[in-house]
Amino acid sequence: MCGIVGYIGKKDCVSFLIEGLKRVEYRGYDSAGIVVLDESSSSIHIKKSVGKIIDLEKKIDNRDIGNLGLAHTRWATHGEPSMENSHPHISNNKKIYLVHNGIIENYISLQKRLEAKGYKFYSETDTEILVNLIESYYTDDIELAVKKALFDVKGTYGIGVLHVDEPDKLIVARLGSPLLIGIGENENYFASDPASVISKTDDVVYLDDKEIGVIYKDRVVHKNLEDEIITKNIEKIDIDVQEIEKDGYEHFMLKEIFQQPRTLIDTMRGRIILDEGTTNLGGLRQHPQVYNALIKAEKIYIIACGTSWHSALIGEYMIEEYAKIPVEVEYASEFRYRDPIISEKTVVIAISQSGETADTLAALKEAKRKGAYTIGLCNVVGSTISKVTDAGVYLHAGPEIGVASTKAFTSQVMALALITVDIARHKDMSFREGYKIVKEMKLLPTLINSILDNSMVVKDIALKFKDAKNFLYLGRGFNFPVALEGALKLKEISYIHAEGYPAAEMKHGPIALIDKDMPVIFIAIKDAIYDKVITNMKEVKARNGVIITIASYGDEEIESISDYVIKIPDTTNLLMPILTVIPLQLLAYYIAVEKGFNVDMPRNLAKSVTVE
Ligand code: G6P
DSSP states (O other): OOEEEEEESSSOOHHHHHHHHHHTGGGOOSEEEEEEEETTTTEEEEEEEESOHHHHHHHOOTTOOOSEEEEEEEOOSSSOSOTTTSSSEEOTTSOEEEEEESOBTTHHHHHHHHHHTTOOOOSSOHHHHHHHHHHHHOSSOHHHHHHHHHHHOOBOEEEEEEETTOTTOEEEEEEBSOOEEEEOSSOEEEESSGGGTTTTOSEEEEOOTTEEEEEOSSOEEEEETTSOBOOOOOEEOOOOGGGGSOTTOSSHHHHHHHTHHHHHHHHHTTOEEGGGTEEOOHHHHTSHHHHHHHHTOSEEEEEEOHHHHHHHHHHHHHIIIIIOOOEEEEEHHHHTTSOOOOOTTEEEEEEESSSOOHHHHHHHHHHHHTTOEEEEEESSTTOHHHHHSSEEEEOOOOOOOSSSOOHHHHHHHHHHHHHHHHHHHTTTOOHHHHHHHHHHHHHHHHHHHHHHHTHHHHHHHHHHHTTOSEEEEEEOGGGHHHHHHHHHHHHHHHOOEEEEEEGGGGGGTGGGGOSTTOEEEEEEOSSTTHHHHHHHHHHHHTTTOEEEEEEETTOOHHHHHOSEEEEEOOOOGGGHHHHHHHHHHHHHHHHHHHTTOOSSSOTTOOSSOOOO
């Protein structure tokens, strides 16, 4: 979603700001803008463009220089992508420049108040209201004006502010939208994502909610909104620059699919105790109260959005079957607005790759307010959700750049399996069963490699079906959520309508759609409900449907009922989704590439959805 970058120092910062924006391009945006101030000549230069950052770059010429500045990528919420609506926004007196992530919810009442004072507005954005609100409070101190304005604001913000009469400083503040300050030598930076500053520094300070940073060239002053100076820790960014490069792959998504054998090892590292047939998650055990509450929980809610919601569903199957605790999976956006029944015996697990998804964060806050213990499963270290939860498990999958989530999904499923075994071993799960599962976990990377080695089989199928208008994905048990995830991947990047269903549910509706033009993907691995899935496949065949099956190695019977078969190795049932999803990720990828779409940045989607 929106990205923010800022710089103050002695050097020309245009290329740093543009590079910083490019580092967050993957998060999704539809316009971009930059403002730089040259202190020596007191000249200000602002450029905006609708579309890609490359279009913004084309507008910048060698007169556009400055030693402090702000840049922004905007994902439209209030008003369409346009020059007027893109950031930076300028106050009426043309002195204050603002970039903003988040949403000012009470912007209409603020707008009326400002209009009564004679302010004019030229965009449809809430951000333009905020910059003028700041101006309305300004006498001679931008820091003070920002603080006063923020007191009036309801909603969320991560902001960067520049005043042309105070070129020695930039002001940043946050409430609900991520913001960090990068510490350099005689220069400082800020950004909404650490990837934007990593080329300059790995020393950063993460702002917490309702905090302000006054950033000078050679120092940073941290305050809260009450104007008290606060002490903040400098932390190290935990990103390897190579992780945010394509590394020879055509797309980030392909790289991330092929990284999965390694990312799963990273998720498991140090967490398996083979000779005890169990697992050990430091982020849970270090919080004994939460850990005990989890083991003794009478009810677990798992809240998430998108792909993370699909891994949550797999978590429900796992925890109920092995740890014997009732689990309810909820879309975070629904959970937050209904009245879920929560007692002190309820534990709420939030799953979020980014750790910033606004709906998940808000649902989590609601769960905390109602007294539940909360646990976060996040990939991004230091993200908001990882901070507000009582305990957590990091995925350690490394930065995921492709908008369509792949490696984070398999790591989420792995993290849920690790948690399940940990709880279950405190209950009825025997050493023998625990041992079998954790041993299988360790084999998964090799098994995934064998699937990836056969990716050409999937590519051939993709070429045959790239022009299909609809797809149906069917699976049962642990593989039903995988069917949902396969359908979502296809929708997200190839814009083909696809639906996932539990295979048996097909006869209650979707069967009406089946004809020779409807490819139906079955996940039919040799498990306890294999025979039931075969029956469902026959129902499709009887209606001339075209069947593509994800099947187990050595299953000969499946060939006669399927038109195309993708064979994969077997593992224990709760880990199977980690294998069955791989061909579906590849299928979506190859179809999107064949159709010529921008796989890493699909239209309208954002990697991290920081608005409601
Ligand atoms: C967006 C992304 C999805 C992601 C979802 C939840 O919609 O495009 O890929 O699954 O947000 O994101 P989270 O970071 O909370 O897992």
